Amino acid sequence: MESVFLQAGDWAFIASNGSYLLVGTIVTVLLTVTSLGLGFLAGFPAGAIEVYGSGRLEDIVSTVGVVLRGTPIVVLIFLFHFGLPIPDLGDIQWLDIQLSTFVAATLALGLRSAAYQGQVFRGAIQSIDEGQMEAARSVGMTRLQAIRRVVFPQALRRSVPGFQNEFTIVLKDTSVAFAIGLAELLTRAENLYLQPGRGTAAMEVIITISAIYFVLTFTTNRSLDRLEDVYATPGGNE
Amino acid sequence: MSEIEVRGSTVGEIPGRKRLVVIAVGAVFWTWLLARWAYHNTLLDRLFTALGFPDLVRSELGYRQQEPWLPAAPFEAVAEAILSVQSAFGPLEFLVGWAAWPFELAAFATTTEPALASGAFITVYLTILSMLFGLVIAVPLSVARVYGGPILSGISLVYTELIRGTPLLAQLFFLYFGLPLASFFNGFAFVGEGAIPRASILVAIIGFTINSSAYQSEYIRSALQSVDAGQLTAARAVGLSKLDGIRHVVLPQGLRFAIPGWTNEFVYLIKYSSLASFITVPELFRQARNIGSDTFQFTDIYVIAALFYLALVLTTALAMSKLESAVAIPGLGSSARRD
Amino acid sequence: MSLLRVENVDKSYGDEEVLHDVSFEMDRQDVEVIVGPSGSGKSTMLRCVNRLTEIDDGAIYLDDEEIHGIDENDLRRRVGMVFQDFNLFAHRTARGNVTLGLTEVLGLSKEEAQAKADDYLGRVGLAEQADSYPAELSGGQKQRVGIARALAMDPELILFDEPTSALDPELIGEVLEVMRDLAEGGMTMLCVTHEMGFARSAASTLTFLDEGRIVERGPPEQLFDTPEHDRTRQFLGELTDLH
Structure with a gap:
C-alpha cells in the first residue's frame, strides 16, 4: 500500500468543504427529528394498544410491529421509496434534497422507530405497579382516568432511557438513506471523495463524518441524561 | 433502572398460536434453504462425484443458471384467472388487483428463488x-x-x-x-x-x-x-x-x-x-x-x-x-x- | 502453640475506625465466638483473617506464619468461610458448589472431587440434595451446603460470618446442629453469631466486641454469669432475653 493516508492536502480539502458537510449534517439532524417525532406519535398509541387493547386491533398492531422490527431498515427504505405512491413534492433547494425522498426516508425510519418506541412504552406501562391502578380506582377515578392521570405520566418518565436509546439508533440509521440518494451526511461524504482525484481523501472524509455522528450522539445523550436527572420523580424509577 | 437496554428488543415473546405458525413456516423455509445450499455446494459435489453420482449435486452452475424448483406457471395462471374477471367489478376492480397480487408475487418468488438462496x-x-x-x-x-x-x-x-x-x-x-x-x-x-x-x-x-x-x-x-x-x-x-x-x-x-x-x-x-x-x-x-x-x-x-x-x-x-x-x-x- | 494469633489489628474505612488494637489467640480445636452489636467490627475482623479485607496495622499469624507472607489463595484454601447470605454458586448444584474448589484449587480429579463432595454433603445431612440447584434448596439446606463447601477443602480453621442471621427461625436449628457436631469433632472455628445458646454451649471462648475494641473475653460462663463490664452484661442480657 502507498503511504498516502492522512495527507495535509486532504484535510485542507475537507476544511474547504466544511459548509458542504454542514448542510449534510442539517439534513441528517432534520431526518432524525422528523423520524423520531413520527415514531413517537405512532409508537405511543401502539404501545398503549398492546397493553390495554384486545382482539383484532391489538393483533394487527403487534403483527405490524414484528414485521417492522424484523425487516432491515434498508429494505424498508427501498420499499417505501419505490412502493409508495408518494407524489413529487418538489425540492428543498438550499438542502439539495427532494422532498419525496425525504418523506420516504422519514416514513421508513419513523414507522420502524414507532415499532420500537411502542415496545419501550409497553414495557414501561407494564412495569407500573398494579397497586397504582387500584389506588386510583379506589379514590373514584374511572379506568380511563387512572390510565391517563396515573399510569401514563409514570410510564412516560420510565420510558426516557428507552427513547434515548431510540434516538441514537435513528440518528445512526439516517445514514442508510444514502441508499436512495438522499443528500444527508454520508451521501455528501461519498460525493466528496468520489470527485476525480480526491480518492485519497476517502479515509479523512469518513473519519470527519464519523466524528460528527459521534459528537451528535454523545452530546445529545449527555444532555438527555441531565434532563432525566432534573425531571426524574424521586424514587420513581426503581 | 438495573437493566440496560442497548438496542430495543426485536421479537420479544411470540404467543402460542403464532409460534406454531412460525415453527411450521420456518421448517419449510429452512428445509428448502438447506436443500438449495446443499444442491450447489462444491464440497458435496466433489463427494458425490467421487461416490459415482456426478449430477446429484450441481455446484458448477452460477445462480443465474440455476433452475427454479417450483414452476411459476400455476401461480401466474391463478393471477390471470383472477384478473380476467376484473373488468366486471367496475369501480371495485382495484380489489381484484389486490387479490391477484399474492399470486403474482408467488410466481415472481419462484423465478427469483435460486438467486435469493x-x-x-x-x-x-x-x-x-x-x-x-x-x-x-x-x-x-x-x-x-x-x-x-x-x-x-x-x-x-x-x-x-x-x-x-x-x-x-x-x-x-x-x-x-x-x-x-x-x-x-x-x-x-x-x-x-x-x-x-x-x-x-x-x-x-x-x-x-x-x-x-x-x-x-x-x-x-x-x-x-x-x-x-x-x-x-x-x-x-x-x-x-x-x-x-x-x-x-x-x-x-x-x-x-x-x-x-x-x-x-x-x-x-x-x-x-x-x-x-x-x-x-x-x-x-x-x-x-x-x-x-x-x-x-x-x-x-x-x-x-x-x-x-x-x-x-x-x-x-x-x-x-x-x-x-x-x-x-x-x-x-x-x-x-x-x- | 496457637493456630491463630491476632496482634494489635487496626482497620479503618476512611475516617471510621472499625477495629482498634484487637488482639487474641486461638488454639487448635478452639471454638471462638465473637459477639457484639451491629457495626462493632465483628464481620470485618473475620474477613481480615482470610484477607477478604486487608488490615491497616498489626499482624495476624496462622500457625506462626504472618498471613501476608502466605499466598492469598493458599491462605483461603487453609481458612474456610461460611457466609451470612450463603453465597452459593447459583449456577452449580449442591455437589458442584463443593467440587469447584476441590478441582480448581486442590487439583483433585473430577471423580475424586465428586466422591469427596458426596461424603461431606452426607455429613451435613444433604446426601439426597446433591443434584439440587441452590434455588431449589431451603435456606437451612443452603447454609449446610455452604458449610460442606468450606469443610471439604480440609481447612485448618473455618470462619462463620453470622451463618444463621439470614434464616427463618425454624431453620436455624438444623444449621446450629451441624456446627455443634463440627465443634465436638474438633474443628477449629471462629464464629460471629447472635445465637447465645450456641455461644454458651459450644464456645470455648467468648469475645465481646464493641466499637472495634475487645471489651471482654473469656469462657462463656464467665461472660454470661459474672461479666466484668456493665456493657457486656447489658448486651448479653438483652440478647438472651430476646431469644
Whole structure:
C-alpha cells in the first residue's frame, strides 16, 4: 500500500468543504427529528394498544410491529421509496434534497422507530405497579382516568432511557438513506471523495463524518441524561 | 433502572398460536434453504462425484443458471384467472388487483428463488461468523470493563462508545474505501479461491465483528454486573484466584443472563448484514436489488426480501429461546433477574 | 502453640475506625465466638483473617506464619468461610458448589472431587440434595451446603460470618446442629453469631466486641454469669432475653 493516508492536502480539502458537510449534517439532524417525532406519535398509541387493547386491533398492531422490527431498515427504505405512491413534492433547494425522498426516508425510519418506541412504552406501562391502578380506582377515578392521570405520566418518565436509546439508533440509521440518494451526511461524504482525484481523501472524509455522528450522539445523550436527572420523580424509577 | 437496554428488543415473546405458525413456516423455509445450499455446494459435489453420482449435486452452475424448483406457471395462471374477471367489478376492480397480487408475487418468488438462496447463504454465514468472532472479543472487553483497573476499563469504554456512537455504514465505508482493506486483501493470491471468501466479504466480516463486539460487550457487561458480588467473594474465599473466580463462577452465570441480549444482537446483525451490499457483497439484499434493477419489479422484490429477512429473524429468535431454556438453571436467568 | 494469633489489628474505612488494637489467640480445636452489636467490627475482623479485607496495622499469624507472607489463595484454601447470605454458586448444584474448589484449587480429579463432595454433603445431612440447584434448596439446606463447601477443602480453621442471621427461625436449628457436631469433632472455628445458646454451649471462648475494641473475653460462663463490664452484661442480657 502507498503511504498516502492522512495527507495535509486532504484535510485542507475537507476544511474547504466544511459548509458542504454542514448542510449534510442539517439534513441528517432534520431526518432524525422528523423520524423520531413520527415514531413517537405512532409508537405511543401502539404501545398503549398492546397493553390495554384486545382482539383484532391489538393483533394487527403487534403483527405490524414484528414485521417492522424484523425487516432491515434498508429494505424498508427501498420499499417505501419505490412502493409508495408518494407524489413529487418538489425540492428543498438550499438542502439539495427532494422532498419525496425525504418523506420516504422519514416514513421508513419513523414507522420502524414507532415499532420500537411502542415496545419501550409497553414495557414501561407494564412495569407500573398494579397497586397504582387500584389506588386510583379506589379514590373514584374511572379506568380511563387512572390510565391517563396515573399510569401514563409514570410510564412516560420510565420510558426516557428507552427513547434515548431510540434516538441514537435513528440518528445512526439516517445514514442508510444514502441508499436512495438522499443528500444527508454520508451521501455528501461519498460525493466528496468520489470527485476525480480526491480518492485519497476517502479515509479523512469518513473519519470527519464519523466524528460528527459521534459528537451528535454523545452530546445529545449527555444532555438527555441531565434532563432525566432534573425531571426524574424521586424514587420513581426503581 | 438495573437493566440496560442497548438496542430495543426485536421479537420479544411470540404467543402460542403464532409460534406454531412460525415453527411450521420456518421448517419449510429452512428445509428448502438447506436443500438449495446443499444442491450447489462444491464440497458435496466433489463427494458425490467421487461416490459415482456426478449430477446429484450441481455446484458448477452460477445462480443465474440455476433452475427454479417450483414452476411459476400455476401461480401466474391463478393471477390471470383472477384478473380476467376484473373488468366486471367496475369501480371495485382495484380489489381484484389486490387479490391477484399474492399470486403474482408467488410466481415472481419462484423465478427469483435460486438467486435469493445464494444471497441468503452469504447473509447467514456473514452473520454467524461475525457474531462468533465478535463474542470472542466481547467477553474480554466486558470483563475488562467490569473488573479491569482504570486503564483497561477505560480502553474498553472508549472502544465501545466510539463504535456504538458511529453508524455501521460509515464503519464499513471506512474499512472498504478509507483504509482500503479490500485492495489489501486482494494482494493475497488465495483470497477468493476455494473456501476463502472474496475480499469484500472479508471486509464485511471484519466490520461486523468490530461493530457487534461493541454491542455484545455492553450486553455481557450489564449481565456480569447483575451477578451478585457475593458470588465472586465466595469463589475467592474457597481459594480461587480472581481470574479463576470470574471464569468459573461469574462468567457461567453472566453469559446465561446475556442470552436474551445476545439473541437481540444476533437478530440486529442479520438485518444489518444487508448493509454489506453497499460494499459489493452479493448477499441477500444485493441479490434482491439486482433482481429489482433487472426486472423493474422493485416493490415485489423488496416485499419478498422483507419476508425472507422476517423468516431468518423469527426462526433465529425461536432457536435462541430454545437455547436459553436448554442451558437454563433453576432459579437463575432472565426470569430470576426480575425478582 | 496457637493456630491463630491476632496482634494489635487496626482497620479503618476512611475516617471510621472499625477495629482498634484487637488482639487474641486461638488454639487448635478452639471454638471462638465473637459477639457484639451491629457495626462493632465483628464481620470485618473475620474477613481480615482470610484477607477478604486487608488490615491497616498489626499482624495476624496462622500457625506462626504472618498471613501476608502466605499466598492469598493458599491462605483461603487453609481458612474456610461460611457466609451470612450463603453465597452459593447459583449456577452449580449442591455437589458442584463443593467440587469447584476441590478441582480448581486442590487439583483433585473430577471423580475424586465428586466422591469427596458426596461424603461431606452426607455429613451435613444433604446426601439426597446433591443434584439440587441452590434455588431449589431451603435456606437451612443452603447454609449446610455452604458449610460442606468450606469443610471439604480440609481447612485448618473455618470462619462463620453470622451463618444463621439470614434464616427463618425454624431453620436455624438444623444449621446450629451441624456446627455443634463440627465443634465436638474438633474443628477449629471462629464464629460471629447472635445465637447465645450456641455461644454458651459450644464456645470455648467468648469475645465481646464493641466499637472495634475487645471489651471482654473469656469462657462463656464467665461472660454470661459474672461479666466484668456493665456493657457486656447489658448486651448479653438483652440478647438472651430476646431469644
